[in-house]
Amino acid sequence: xxxxxVAPANTANPEMVAPLTAYAALAYPEVELVFHPQCWESxxxxxxxxARRMAAFLEFANDPEFDAIWFARGGYGSNRILARAMPxxxxxxxxxxxxxxxxxxxxxxxxxxxxxxxxxxxPMPTDILRSSGGGDATVARSxxxxxxxxxxxxxxxxGQRPAAAFNLAILGSLIGTPWLPDLxxxxxxxxxxxxxxxxxxxxxxxxxxATQLRGIAxxxxxxxxxxxxxxxxWGETLPVMIQRWCGDMGVxxxxxxxxxxxxxxxxVPFGVA
Amino acid sequence: xxxxxVAPANTANPEMVAPLTAYAALAYPEVELVFHPQCWESxxxxxxxxARRMAAFLEFANDPEFDAIWFARGGYGSNRILARAMPxxxxxxxxxxxxxxxxxxxxxxxxxxxxxxxxxxxPMPTDILRSSGGGDATVARSxxxxxxxxxxxxxxxxGQRPAAAFNLAILGSLIGTPWLPDLxxxxxxxxxxxxxxxxxxxxxxxxxxATQLRGIAxxxxxxxxxxxxxxxxWGETLPVMIQRWCGDMGVxxxxxxxxxxxxxxxxVPFGVA
Numbered sequence: 001x002x003x004x005x006v007a008p009a010n011t012a013n014p015e016m017v018a019p020l021t022a023y024a025a026l027a028y029p030e031v032e033l034v035f036h037p038q039c040w041e042s043x044x045x046x047x048x049x050x051a052r053r054m055a056a057f058l059e060f061a062n063d064p065e066f067d068a069i070w071f072a073r074g075g076y077g078s079n080r081i082l083a084r085a086m087p088x089x090x091x092x093x094x095x096x097x098x099x100x101x102x103x104x105x106x107x108x109x110x111x112x113x114x115x116x117x118x119x120x121x122x123p124m125p126t127d128i129l130r131s132s133g134g135g136d137a138t139v140a141r142s143x144x145x146x147x148x149x150x151x152x153x154x155x156x157x158x159g160q161r162p163a164a165a166f167n168l169a170i171l172g173s174l175i176g177t178p179w180l181p182d183l184x185x186x187x188x189x190x191x192x193x194x195x196x197x198x199x200x201x202x203x204x205x206x207x208x209x210a211t212q213l214r215g216i217a218x219x220x221x222x223x224x225x226x227x228x229x230x231x232x233x234w235g236e237t238l239p240v241m242i243q244r245w246c247g248d249m250g251v252x253x254x255x256x257x258x259x260x261x262x263x264x265x266x267x268v269p270f271g272v273a
Numbered sequence: 274x275x276x277x278x279v280a281p282a283n284t285a286n287p288e289m290v291a292p293l294t295a296y297a298a299l300a301y302p303e304v305e306l307v308f309h310p311q312c313w314e315s316x317x318x319x320x321x322x323x324a325r326r327m328a329a330f331l332e333f334a335n336d337p338e339f340d341a342i343w344f345a346r347g348g349y350g351s352n353r354i355l356a357r358a359m360p361x362x363x364x365x366x367x368x369x370x371x372x373x374x375x376x377x378x379x380x381x382x383x384x385x386x387x388x389x390x391x392x393x394x395x396p397m398p399t400d401i402l403r404s405s406g407g408g409d410a411t412v413a414r415s416x417x418x419x420x421x422x423x424x425x426x427x428x429x430x431x432g433q434r435p436a437a438a439f440n441l442a443i444l445g446s447l448i449g450t451p452w453l454p455d456l457x458x459x460x461x462x463x464x465x466x467x468x469x470x471x472x473x474x475x476x477x478x479x480x481x482x483a484t485q486l487r488g489i490a491x492x493x494x495x496x497x498x499x500x501x502x503x504x505x506x507w508g509e510t511l512p513v514m515i516q517r518w519c520g521d522m523g524v525x526x527x528x529x530x531x532x533x534x535x536x537x538x539x540x541v542p543f544g545v546a
Binding site (some may be wrong): 042176179232 | 440
């Protein structure tokens, strides 16, 4: 079981290598983690120029020696390689699992839209460095699903219907583009981080108004963390907002979801879990 | 010539009334400015609850006594009244002009999508209070176009083709929804304020990837002001970004546009100017 790690957005922190490798060696000894050197490169905002990040992704995704691609971290920028990378994926890429979240929602969305591989919204290698501790348990959810198809790390509400999970800002950026997959009959799980409430409300408007999402089965709301200050004061609570927009959308609000930019972020395989 | 002023997003500053009324009395004596009391109301983030803001807009828009609706200011929130307000507009609303920008792009987009009235992206009453001075000349562009159809306040590159103008974040929120008008063969003018570069790039990705915008004639870039700090450092310039995304979109970049959250913001009537 060989897992390739690449960084299609921002530069990853090499301090993740030692603890992640040590933990995997103990808990998942059948796993070999291979960090692409591109992970540590830097070019302005990004982990290397667009062409370099794309080449690293394609090199590992198209290599039949690898069983999965695990995205090192998020940030911003994986959207910039979609148009050129997606048409170059081969048969080996179709046989893989792909796991990440946050900005990696661009990759997951584009792959799922084309039914390439088996994609999941879940913890990334960088999560082992979270300052709150407990990173082993966090990354174990993704490792367990990738290496052994374990279900104990999955979001607990899954199983009734197909599902998909996105950071709300990434979902908003995908809406109206061909990179948004067909989510008909899916439960849509969303989470958000580091946005002011007015922008969360505006993103919910776009979600609720999106013609592409009219057939979804319902919405579940994950963690909304690091909310930025709103001026003037924002008077509504998140439960009021999500239920109002789901009402406008004409789909049920299905309750909370255990996903987010948090240590408790759980795995959501796209489609039927 | 009676112009009704309402605030479908944030509370307006009543200090605008005296200088705006005085200026209009001198320069456009045929104009009567009527401020709806809703402009000064407050409910959390907004200039009154959604129902109140909608009612004020409908009251003036549907009143045949008024020749135009001039939106007092932007902020956030006019999107929240679209779904209920638009179906209630009557024949009198179809005979009016509507002017605003920023968050009011939601109103302009929804009206233009339904071919209701004559809409323009242009300075608002609040612009007379800009601390940089010269607010008279700024609001005069909108007043002149509304009251007399004057062309000297129009964006100077208009006239070759139909056009439309949006704040980029508002455009991004409209993409994928039925509130985005059909902009086939239009020049699309965009401007932005108070966003970090990574988010501007992400919004340009959505614009460039939007299936609804595939038929546009080209893109022009207005002022991008108050750019927020980007971490890590952003390495690209705006000219590089806009030309790269226009290239991906397969439409020409048509050069700069004199619009924005600035004193020099000019009027862009939607359609043929």
